[in-house]
Amino acid sequence: MNRTIENAYRDFPILTGNPDYSYLDNAATTQKPASVLEAIQEYYSGYNANVYRAIHRWGEEATRAYEESRTKTAAFINAPSTRQILFTSGTTDSINLAASSFCRRFISPGDEIILTEMEHHSNLVPWQIQAEHHGAVLRFIPITETGELDLEVLETLWSEKTRLLALTQMSNVLGTVNPVKEITAEAHARGVKVLVDAAQSVPHMRVDVQDLDCDLLAFSGHKMYGPTGIGVLYGKEELLQELPPYRGGGEMIRTVTLEGSEWNELPHKFEAGTPNIAGAVGLGAAIDYLNGWGMEAVEKREAALTALLVEGIRGLKGYTLYGRAPERGGIAAFCREGSHSHDLCSYLDSKGFALRAGHHCAHPLASKLGALSTVRASVSFCNREEEIIHLLETLETAGSELF
Numbered sequence: 001m002n003r004t005i006e007n008a009y010r011d012f013p014i015l016t017g018n019p020d021y022s023y024l025d026n027a028a029t030t031q032k033p034a035s036v037l038e039a040i041q042e043y044y045s046g047y048n049a050n051v052y053r054a055i056h057r058w059g060e061e062a063t064r065a066y067e068e069s070r071t072k073t074a075a076f077i078n079a080p081s082t083r084q085i086l087f088t089s090g091t092t093d094s095i096n097l098a099a100s101s102f103c104r105r106f107i108s109p110g111d112e113i114i115l116t117e118m119e120h121h122s123n124l125v126p127w128q129i130q131a132e133h134h135g136a137v138l139r140f141i142p143i144t145e146t147g148e149l150d151l152e153v154l155e156t157l158w159s160e161k162t163r164l165l166a167l168t169q170m171s172n173v174l175g176t177v178n179p180v181k182e183i184t185a186e187a188h189a190r191g192v193k194v195l196v197d198a199a200q201s202v203p204h205m206r207v208d209v210q211d212l213d214c215d216l217l218a219f220s221g222h223k224m225y226g227p228t229g230i231g232v233l234y235g236k237e238e239l240l241q242e243l244p245p246y247r248g249g250g251e252m253i254r255t256v257t258l259e260g261s262e263w264n265e266l267p268h269k270f271e272a273g274t275p276n277i278a279g280a281v282g283l284g285a286a287i288d289y290l291n292g293w294g295m296e297a298v299e300k301r302e303a304a305l306t307a308l309l310v311e312g313i314r315g316l317k318g319y320t321l322y323g324r325a326p327e328r329g330g331i332a333a334f335c336r337e338g339s340h341s342h343d344l345c346s347y348l349d350s351k352g353f354a355l356r357a358g359h360h361c362a363h364p365l366a367s368k369l370g371a372l373s374t375v376r377a378s379v380s381f382c383n384r385e386e387e388i389i390h391l392l393e394t395l396e397t398a399g400s401e402l403f
């Protein structure tokens, strides 16, 4: 068999090792290709050492590999410089860093921050914590019936006191892809900074930070075929220069006296302590893997699988699919009339499908939808059409066996 994107699953040991199980929980975390596993193994068994300060060959090699991953990450999202790529432990950590540093530097009591009703808790709770601390007011862009942002209401939310707008590029429940570039232009016209939660977009589409023109952008390694515990915060250089550090410790300082410290240059100012070296190496290998297919090919393949999944669920009797945005990614949240979503999810597991049930860490959105718990299927290019067809058949015949 030729190696094509249609049979990409063969690159993933966990998928080839479990041929009777279909993994459709890619929005929660993705599986790891052999090349990522090998890169991590190679680091630990070939040149494990701490970065920067070691004057020995393993330390130099570890530093080179760590910084090479930063270079690959910058190129992947078209960041102008590696100084703008901060390694964190994931999207949640990136947004906590951004919220803490931004609010300390730019927020005074009464200032306003705009969020949306479709945010994951990771792009909501950090702002709530900072708003409470600094006396900021949070305002929200509501969603329409189709599960898109209501941009007419956004027009009424801007004020002289608006300092920042933070929004997701792709909803982890509805699959909606938001017009981030247009919203960013609107925000900038008013002198407002923009943070993009790209946890669900960077793994599935070409994301170009210069084209979006956003000020800050966060994503996780583990959702893009890399390991857990590594993530990225991209920022515009002038902004990162202005932000105070988030955590203190080794490597983020230039000089330290007992009375005070001076900060290191970017990106080190934001990377206190020993970083996740193996995680960064794994992320670099994941980026190589994605580049091997090309993001255009990934997007095209996932669009075909998404259409099959979404149209299929829409056509099933007794099921409700949430979100009807024309611009959407490979996420489908649904309910079955008369069944609790956890029961349906366990049933699907017994039939060989890994899906997820619950509020998907977007409680306010779940309340707004009137469905506190839904079942969510999320696809990746490494899924196969047969898996989706089989899932739809299983959902269709779920009735009698489920009760």
Ligand code: PLP
Pocket (backbone or CB within 6 Å): 027, 028, 090, 091, 092, 093, 120, 122, 123, 168, 170, 171, 172, 197, 199, 200, 220
């Ligand atoms: N933002 C969105 C849209 C997500 O879907 C997720 C995870 O599901 C996160 C943020 C948080 O990502 P992590 O748990 O990797 O920090």
